Amino acid sequence: MESWTARSTILRPTALRISSILIPSIPSGGCKHSGLASSGFVERQGSVLKMSDSIKYHKEYHGYRKERKNCFKLSYVSSGIAIAALLAILLAVSVVNGSSPQKSELHDGSSLLDMELPGANLSGAHLNRSDFSGSNLTDANLSSSFLLSADLSDSSIDGSRLKGADLTGADLSEAAARQADFSGALMNRSRLQDADLSGANLRGAYLIGANLIGANLSGADLCGADLQEARVSGAILSGAKLQKAIMIGTNLTAADLSGADLSGSILTESRLLGANLSGAVLVDVDLTNANLDSCDLTDADLTRARLFSANLMSSKMKNVLLDEANLVASRLSWADMRGCRLAHGQLSRAELYGTDLSDSNLSGSDFTRSYMMRANMSNADLSNTDLAYADFTEANLSRARLQEAKMPNLDITGANLAGADLTAAVLEYNDMIGTNFHGAKMSRAKMTRLALRDVDMSGVDLHGAELATLLIEDVNLSGANLRDASMNVLYITNVDLTDASLQGLKYDPFTLRYLAAAKLDRAQMSENLLADLGLILNPPET
Known part of the structure; x- marks a missing residue:
């Protein structure tokens, strides 16, 4: 009789859930299929034994359900063959039910999907390309293990230790990895989309080119992590620690980084369009050429941040701290x-x-x-x-x-x-047209080589100011204070000095002639200015 193997089987009253059961060939007249039946249902339906490729089952697993369709079909089997096959399966199950593989039995390419391995010690194991999808590895020790291109999708690795593990190209999509330790792990090009990594330790991890779209990294420790060219759009990083992280060219579009600490991190050429950075700490961060269009930086701390040529158009930056920041050529x-x-x-x-x-x-x-x-x-x-x-x-x-x-x-x-x-x-070489x-x-202001046209300077305080080499045209200086100011102008026309204070005004003869043509109703002037203006307005007869 052909040998039978089974792993992690669980017998239930209404259905048999099997994993990795090798079924021998069935004699002609029945189903011709043989091989591996994985994660399916075996159930008696009249005289038919059916392991359907289209059967859907739901598994309660850490708050979510999933569907799988990976069984082959055995149908139209006679009653005798069906009963015999079922009895053979039950016999195999009775021998191995509840067993779990030992570390020494595992190797690259192992098939361990939907396994119950909580607390397992798999440190240093070679498990490249192994299938752990849907498995329970809660609190397992996978430190320094080799999991290149392994499938850990939908698995539970909450609290597990993967320190220094090699997860290059691994699939951890939708995995539950809360409080897991990935410190120093190699996770380049890994797939972590929609994974729950809240509170995880990723300090010093390598995530170059990784896919973290929609992942939950709230409260995670990513200090010194390398996320170059990673895709982190839509991810939750609220309260995360990202000090001195490397995120060159990283896509953080619409990511939630509220309250995160990114001090000293490098985000050059990164994309943060629509990202939420409210209350984030970005002290000494490098955002050169970064795109932060329409992002929220409300109450963020960007002290000494480098934002050279960065795009911050339409961003919310109310109450942001930017002391000593470099925003040269920024938008x-x-x-x-x-x-x-x-x-x-x-x-x-x-x-x-x-x-x-x-x-x-x-x-x-x-x-x-x-x-x-x-x-x-x-x-x-x-x-x-x-x-x-x-x-x-x-x-x-x-x-x-x-x-x-x-x-x-x-x-x-x-x-x-x-x-x-x-x-x-100091206002020099300026053109002021229509300025209010x-x-x-403007006391003690220095205004030289200016052109003032159609300017409203009514009520301006120019006490002690220097007005030199000016072109003043259609300027309203009514009620202005020019006490002790100095005026040396090139041209004045249509200037209103009504009610202005001109006491102590210093002027040259050329300027005086223009002042004589200005509107000076009720202007306050020194005796010297009055006398000089009188000489111009009423010159002595010769």
């Missing part, structure tokens, strides 16, 4: 950066079209040659900033603090600086 257009802190940052050549930076701290930052058209920086702190050659066309700088800011060659055409504080600011300075503080 931040239409981003919401209200209340952010970006002191001493580098933003030269950055694009901030329509960006909302209201109530932000931008003090000491470098905005040279940046593009700030229609940006909202109302009530922002821009003190001691370098705005040379920047474009602030139609920007909102109302009530902004620009004390001692450097503003040479700044374009603020149509900008709103009403109520702004430009104390001791109403009520601004």
